[in-house]
Amino acid sequence: MIERACIDNAEEILSVINKSNREAYKSIIPKEYFKEPVLSIEELLKDFERMTFYVYRRKDRIVGVAALQIESRETGRIHWVYVLPGYQRKGIGTALVTHVEREAREMGLRKLRLLTVGKAKWAVNFYRKLGYYLVNKVEKPWGFDVFMEKKLQILNRCK
Numbered sequence: 001m002i003e004r005a006c007i008d009n010a011e012e013i014l015s016v017i018n019k020s021n022r023e024a025y026k027s028i029i030p031k032e033y034f035k036e037p038v039l040s041i042e043e044l045l046k047d048f049e050r051m052t053f054y055v056y057r058r059k060d061r062i063v064g065v066a067a068l069q070i071e072s073r074e075t076g077r078i079h080w081v082y083v084l085p086g087y088q089r090k091g092i093g094t095a096l097v098t099h100v101e102r103e104a105r106e107m108g109l110r111k112l113r114l115l116t117v118g119k120a121k122w123a124v125n126f127y128r129k130l131g132y133y134l135v136n137k138v139e140k141p142w143g144f145d146v147f148m149e150k151k152l153q154i155l156n157r158c159k
């Protein structure tokens, strides 16, 4: 159900991110700051070069997305966690982030970081439930953006 995305999936990924972003953030980000679409195909293709995208498929349709960027030898950053409206609250976001964490551990990463909007209580709740904790907040015209982190448990390695 979850697979590593390839460039052929770019248009479908873009559609998931832009639809989900519009539905979730249009009412909490003031009009003058709300970017629509939040991501262009050019920006997404650039992100494909610096991070790995994972997709969740339901009946051959991509309904969820998450991306992992390696920031340093020990730290990774999670980006673009989006589930299509209509498929939310069914465990898909949890499955995606858990998969990203597993991949990160296998790469030897020890910590994952992410940034989200403080007013997006659903997102903060979602990450809290997965074990992420608040480390910093940055003032924005729409309130605060919050940085969250999680330390990854080290896998037992074969000798």
Ligand SMILES: CC(C)(COP(=O)(O)OP(=O)(O)OC[C@H]1O[C@@H](n2cnc3c(N)ncnc32)[C@H](O)[C@@H]1OP(=O)(O)O)[C@@H](O)C(=O)NCCC(=O)NCCS
Residues within 6 Å of the ligand: 020, 021, 024, 080, 081, 082, 083, 084, 087, 088, 089, 090, 091, 092, 093, 094, 095, 115, 116, 117, 120, 121, 122, 123, 125, 126, 127, 129
């Ligand atoms: C945040 C998001 C990725 C969560 O994905 P999801 O598949 O809906 O989440 P899950 O079903 O795995 O939910 C796990 C837990 O997160 C919390 N959660 C998820 N959606 C929530 C909501 N709308 N309100 C409150 N808590 C919520 C709950 O604790 C939930 O557990 P529960 O359903 O047993 O109560 C999804 O809501 C989404 O795409 N939102 C729009 C984009 C976004 O905000 N992305 C994250 C920041 S970039």
